[in-house]
Amino acid sequence: NAGVTQTPKFRILKIGQSMTLQCTQDMNHNYMYWYRQDPGMGLKLIYYSVGAGITDKGEVPNGYNVSRSTTEDFPLRLELAAPSQTSVYFCASSPPGSVGLSGELFFGEGSRLTVL
Amino acid sequence: QKEVEQDPGPLSVPEGAIVSLNCTYSNSAFQYFMWYRQYSRKGPELLMYTYSSGNKEDGRFTAQVDKSSKYISLFIRDSQPSDSATYLCAMSSGSARQLTFGSGTQLTVLP
Numbered sequence: 001n002a003g004v005t006q007t008p009k010f011r012i013l014k015i016g017q018s019m020t021l022q023c024t025q026d027m028n029h030n031y032m033y034w035y036r037q038d039p040g041m042g043l044k045l046i047y048y049s050v051g052a053g054i055t056d057k058g059e060v061p062n063g064y065n066v067s068r069s070t071t072e073d074f075p076l077r078l079e080l081a082a083p084s085q086t087s088v089y090f091c092a093s094s095p096p097g098s099v100g101l102s103g104e105l106f107f108g109e110g111s112r113l114t115v116l
Numbered sequence: 117q118k119e120v121e122q123d124p125g126p127l128s129v130p131e132g133a134i135v136s137l138n139c140t141y142s143n144s145a146f147q148y149f150m151w152y153r154q155y156s157r158k159g160p161e162l163l164m165y166t167y168s169s170g171n172k173e174d175g176r177f178t179a180q181v182d183k184s185s186k187y188i189s190l191f192i193r194d195s196q197p198s199d200s201a202t203y204l205c206a207m208s209s210g211s212a213r214q215l216t217f218g219s220g221t222q223l224t225v226l227p
Contacts, residue, residue: 004159040124042204042217043160058213090159103150103206105215107159 001026006091006108013081013115021076021111023091031094032074033105034066036087043090049074050096081115088112119143122205122218131227135192139205139218142186146207149181151190154202154220164190195225
């Protein structure tokens with residue numbers, strides 16, 4: 001199993017450009033998440049999904065959109081990129097109820113985005 | 117006040133030392149407590165998980181939760197250079213939607 005795979009690993013965007021961060025998992029997990037990690041700030045939840053066709057906002061959703069058409073894929077769309085979106089983005093997945101059972105989220109290796 | 121407070125370090129110790137990492141929190145609804153380890157330029161991975169108060173031991177690692185003081189700790193015995201990483205505490209009241217991470221403590225174990 002590859003686990004959670006994110007692409008691209010690095011990207012530089014100009015202000016106002018748009019892009020999609022791709023995330024796919026091969027563990028048949030229902031739950032998928034997008035976090036951003038800024039220095040000294042911990043991980044902040046952007047969006048999450050409990051299954052195909054169901055998504056919901058997290059703590060910091062502004063400027064982002066998601067879709068979940070399949071169990072495996074959970075892309076994150078950035079529209080009109082701004083310098084404040086410079087960050088490291090992590091996609092994660094988990095079986096349902098895992099926080100209450102094992103606390104385990106499975107993370108990808110991250111996508112480093114710089115907006116200039 | 118942040119919901120979860122964690123000393124960012126950096127913390128540097130010699131090989132073989134006992135390391136103590138700590139987090140405090142303010143939300144009394146938190147019941148599930150986790151420690152994640154994150155190597156440089158990698159995603160976090162679960163290291164320890166504890167439900168409610170008490171201790172849990174796994175090899176050289178011990179996780180401790182004191183809900184009355186809203187304080188959790190991770191102890192690393194006989195620390196190794198391979199333990200050099202950022203350690204993130206995380207806690208939840210039961211759903212991943214409510215999972216809250218600390219800012220992480222950067223640890224370096226010197227050979």
